[in-house]
Amino acid sequence: MNKVDADQVVASQLRAVSQRYTNNRRRLVSILLSSSKPLTINQILEVDQGLAQSSVYRNLVVLEEAGSVVRIITNDDHARYELAENILEHHHHIICSPCGEIIDFHLADHVESTLEVSLQEIADQLGFTLDNHRLDLIGTCSSCNSS
Amino acid sequence: MNKVDADQVVASQLRAVSQRYTNNRRRLVSILLSSSKPLTINQILEVDQGLAQSSVYRNLVVLEEAGSVVRIITNDDHARYELAENILEHHHHIICSPCGEIIDFHLADHVESTLEVSLQEIADQLGFTLDNHRLDLIGTCSSCNSS
DNA sequence: GCAATAATGAGAATCATTCTTATTATAAAT
DNA sequence: ATTTATAATAAGAATGATTCTCATTATTGC
Numbered sequence: 494m495n496k497v498d499a500d501q502v503v504a505s506q507l508r509a510v511s512q513r514y515t516n517n518r519r520r521l522v523s524i525l526l527s528s529s530k531p532l533t534i535n536q537i538l539e540v541d542q543g544l545a546q547s548s549v550y551r552n553l554v555v556l557e558e559a560g561s562v563v564r565i566i567t568n569d570d571h572a573r574y575e576l577a578e579n580i581l582e583h584h585h586h587i588i589c590s591p592c593g594e595i596i597d598f599h600l601a602d603h604v605e606s607t608l609e610v611s612l613q614e615i616a617d618q619l620g621f622t623l624d625n626h627r628l629d630l631i632g633t634c635s636s637c638n639s640s
Numbered sequence: 641m642n643k644v645d646a647d648q649v650v651a652s653q654l655r656a657v658s659q660r661y662t663n664n665r666r667r668l669v670s671i672l673l674s675s676s677k678p679l680t681i682n683q684i685l686e687v688d689q690g691l692a693q694s695s696v697y698r699n700l701v702v703l704e705e706a707g708s709v710v711r712i713i714t715n716d717d718h719a720r721y722e723l724a725e726n727i728l729e730h731h732h733h734i735i736c737s738p739c740g741e742i743i744d745f746h747l748a749d750h751v752e753s754t755l756e757v758s759l760q761e762i763a764d765q766l767g768f769t770l771d772n773h774r775l776d777l778i779g780t781c782s783s784c785n786s787s
Numbered sequence: 788g789c790a791a792t793a794a795t796g797a798g799a800a801t802c803a804t805t806c807t808t809a810t811t812a813t814a815a816a817t
Numbered sequence: 818a819t820t821t822a823t824a825a826t827a828a829g830a831a832t833g834a835t836t837c838t839c840a841t842t843a844t845t846g847c
Contacts, residue, residue, distance in 0.1 A: 545827045604758045611751045620782035629774045635767035692796045
């Protein structure tokens with residue numbers, strides 16, 4: 494999605510939870526939009542050194558509550574953030590366990606839809622209401638493999 | 641897997657990393673084996689009040705390094721632990737986001753194998769070596785739904 | 788048995804994240 | 818436009834799960 498469209502989606506999502514689309518929040522969305530992968534707080538602070546750490550934390554919480562941002566937790570003690578799937582598209586993650594790096598990928602359509610049918614059945618059986626699913630591949634990236 | 645077999649697997653995994661299968665570690669394995677779901681540190685300490693918190697943390701790290709235990713991180717600030725898949729069987733998790741509760745489930749065999757083929761292809765394309773995959777369903781359990 | 792080495796546990800230290808609060812910016816109404 | 822009310826900001830303090838330290842205790846090999 495391009496910047497203008499993304500801004501419109503975020504603006505309306507924020508409005509829906511009575512939050513403003515302030516300058517700081519625009520900067521966050523812009524940073525996440527131009528990244529092809531989920532970023533840690535520290536990575537965000539490196540990209541835009543004018544941002545205050547506490548504001549970044551708070552605003553990412555607000556954006557998450559609005560449904561514009563998703564927080565991804567891996568095993569390496571630093572949460573990572575990316576734009577939600579109504580902005581980026583549904584996708585999954587492949588995670589390098591040595592270095593913590595994450596890359597987005599898409600599943601072939603027929604695999605994705607087969608999977609979704611199965612998952613819905615399972616949720617029904619267990620009495621769960623389903624919000625979404627996460628599929629993560631855990632492995633080692635080529636650069637960690639060669640070092 | 642029954643207790644005797646699980647003990648044997650863990651014993652040999654610990655031996656392989658030059659660690660002892662001590663009494664405290666046996667108690668942890670036993671607790672995890674008799675639980676049908678991943679447990680937090682606090683839940684473990686409630687079940688066996690004789691264990692020291694610091695030892696539980698340390699021993700779970702040792703067991704994780706040995707490949708006997710897996711640490712699961714959700715969004716609720718408490719890691720959960722369960723036995724690895726060579727002891728329990730490959731499975732996935734359905735997570736209740738309001739209360740953090742996790743339940744194990746299995747995918748139908750044909751769905752699981754279709755998925756695995758696709759995932760391997762993707763990892764190959766991206767130059768990753770694949771260790772395993774995680775599939776989590778995020779939703780709301782029936783008891784959270786009714787309250 | 789006796790070193791030598793590893794495990795234990797109590798409490799201190801760490802560090803990502805959240806909270807507090809005074810200040811600043813924004814929006815609504817007149 | 819100015820005022821007023823409300824929300825956002827940012828610096829630093831507080832929180833809390835996890836990790837580290839180290840003196841003590843247990844275990845292994847000789």
